[in-house]
Amino acid sequence: MKLPKLLFFLLAFSIFSCAKKEETTTFKFGVWTTADAKKSDADYTKEFKKYKDGGIDEVLINTTTDPKLLKRLVPLAAKEGLKVHAWIMAMNRPGDSVALQHPEWYQVSKEGKSCFDNRPYVDYYQWLCPTRKESREHVLHLVEELAKVDGIESVHLDYIRFPDIFLPISLLPKYNLVQDVELPQFDFCYCDECVKAFEKIHHKNPKESHNTSIDMEWKNFRLNAIQAVVNDAYAIAHKHNKQLTAAVFPYPEMADHMVRQRWDKWNIDEVYPMIYHSFYNEEIDWVGYATKQGVSDLEDKKTKINTGIYIPGLKNDKELKEAILLAKENGAVGVSFFDGNALSESNLKTIKETKASLK
Structure with a gap:
């Protein structure tokens, strides 16, 4: 009699375990959105309901790093069944009223020009130095203020990198640029603090390097500076029982090359690589390629990948469905x-139908 009972217990445990695994591995759907404090609660409720009805599970909300606005929005989203991530522009801090009082906090190009008043590409590129104690502590303080907000899933880092040393290929004509090599006006950070810290470790000045584009110590110094900010943010988020996530470039080797960002080496819970195929003049199957590359690079880590899809870059809803399935x-x-x-309503209908087909 004891053997059948044991078998029954093992079978029940197996079924429970499978169900638990199914529950924790459900494919999820999210959307990035920017908040406006002037918008009414009723309008937000309508927006969040639209997302939920369209198959969306989570919203990554940019409140321009305002914890008060985030506190207001979290219960509205939760009431509609949505999880909330606190989206923050990390190293790029356009219009940051505190940082703007400290011109020395900003990154400096190889030409010696500061992001404080000489901004690369666009006016909202106002990048803080990840090495200087005061600027990195300012960013980490902002992370902590968001992490304290009850009900959020994660602090979601964006612009957690250096300015683009290489732009996505489809954007080059917009700026009338050719970027076949690393150009000094887009190569950062050569501020006094970075140079001093690098010299202390490697006993050489990057400004005197024969060719900084192949100086691996100088490149790794900057990769490590970003990694150190991420790892500190991870500790802060977890201290407040929140996760740390980030929007990143398509896959680690590409992110390394384009923006000094090596996200497969970070302490982080989940990454959202922005696999915007149209930016790179790629076809829709590249969504699958870049996703697979990132997953492969994270093979021995717990970090998970959520593929970022750029809606304006899709030709139609057929491509939208294909991108989801490829991911x-x-x-x-x-x-x-x-x-x-x-x-669009059509997009949300496609998302909902595709989501249903995955069950």
């Missing part, structure tokens, strides 16, 4: 769409 088939745990304003 899932290549190892992503979810997808996130940029951005909420770009999602």
Whole structure:
């Protein structure tokens, strides 16, 4: 009599375990959206309901790092069944009233020009130095203020990198640029603090390097500076029982090359690589390729991947469905769409139908 009971227990345990695994590995759907404090609660409720009805599970909300606005929005989203991530522009801090009082906090180009008053590409590129104690502590303080907000899933880092040393290929004509080599006006950070810290470790001045583009110590110094900020942010988020997530460039080797960002080496819970195929003049199957590359690079880590999909870069809803399926088939745990304003009723219908087909 004891043997059948044991078998029954083992079978029940197996079923429970499988169900638990199924529950924790459900493919999720998210959307990035930017908040406006002037918008009414009723309007937000309507927006969040639209997302939920369209198959969206989570919203990554940019409140321009305002914890008070975030506190207001979290219960509204939760009431509609949505999880909330606190989206923060990390090293790029356009219009940051505190940072603007400290010109020395800003990154400096190889030409010796500061992001404080000489901004690369666009006026909102106002990048803080990840090495200087005061500027990195300012960013980490902002992370902590968001992490303290009850009900959020994660602090979601964006612009956690250096300015683009290489732009995505489809954007070059917009700026009338050719970037076949690293150009000094887009190569950062050569501020006094970075140079001093690098010299202390490597006993040489990067400004005197024969060719900084192949100086691996100088490149790694900057990769490590960003990694150190992420790892500190991870500790802060987890101290407040929140996760740390980030929007990153398509896959680690590419992120390393384009923006000094090596996200497969970070302490982080989940990454949302922005696999915007149209930016790189790639076809839709590149969504699968880049997702797989990132998943492969994270093979021995717990970090999970949510594939970022750029809605304006899709030709139609057929491509939207294909992008979602390519992400899932290549190892992503979810997808996130940029951005909420770009999602049409037809898009949301496709998302909902595609989500249903995955069950």
